[in-house]
Amino acid sequence: MPAPQSLDSFDRAILAILQKDNTTPQRAIGEAVNLSAPAVQRRIKRMEETGIIRANVALVDPAKVGHPITLFVEVEVESERAELIDAAKRGFIALPEVQQCYYVTGDADFILVVTVATMAEYEALTRRLFFENNNVKRFRTFVAMDRVKVGLEVPVG
């Protein structure tokens, strides 16, 4: 019965705005998309309830809060047994330094995005994460020199 009701063009227009700035007043959004403020508000609420909008957050500049180093790590595991993979996932999720973690196909099994204050901190992290974990076969690190584009915006046009 809950027809997941795909988004119409109003919803998409609203999402496009909120993904750029979710402090935009509903009245302003309404003017932009030709809808009243209450209509905008009801649509936003529905999208939050259905999980289309996953969260509303402030984006922080890592360098300005003492985390100037961003790293990518490709991790290859020894065994892909489900329980070992799940354990690895839980381990990555638990670490605040691991900003993002994806389980992928290809030459690696996991790709991590890590943010740290110093290389020493990263070195300590690798020790705990990889060397002490004997299901990790191999890992490869890339150091970000330039965060050219960083966001989680999804095209909705």
Place this chain on the structure above:
Amino acid sequence: MPAPQSLDSFDRAILAILQKDNTTPQRAIGEAVNLSAPAVQRRIKRMEETGIIRANVALVDPAKVGHPITLFVEVEVESERAELIDAAKRGFIALPEVQQCYYVTGDADFILVVTVATMAEYEALTRRLFFENNNVKRFRTFVAMDRVKVGLEVPVG
């Protein structure tokens, strides 16, 4: 000039909250950190002005808006001449499908996070991005099977 004035523990506590949910009322934040609402508001404003808070955005579930596929792409270029690198950066920034782009050291030069609706769309994208660009030597794709952890939260503890 405003000395960049490092953050105190109030600022960090506020950031921790806003990175999880920036719709939290300032009054509630105030209670959590033992400050009045106006004090919280002034600190937030200052952090926005100094760029510590880069943006306030809604996070959208890509799968629910028709972008179920997330990919990682390692790109290696032929020449690292500054102007060619800059041109590449501009090209990546311009593409909405490219969610994130980092310029990195290591076996690759760029790492991209790409979100698309279908593999056909990705194939078309690679054609435009890589095959028609003769400064791209090689690229390698990883398909995300599980978005284990996705966020841009920076530890501030």
Place this chain on the structure above:
DNA sequence: ATCCAGACGAAACAAACTTGCAATCAGATG
């Protein structure tokens, strides 16, 4: 043709944000 469900807008209402102001505190200066 009628009914029903869903969505809308206008206006009233409630909550949150913002600003002005006086008081407080820390560090620098005489």
Place this chain on the structure above:
DNA sequence: CATCTGATTGCAAGTTTGTTTCGTCTGGAT
């Protein structure tokens, strides 16, 4: 040691924004 200066605070008033209510309209099914 007193004082001055600058920054930050809390409170209270003022303003903006979010939320609810209610009556209307549309489209689809009976």
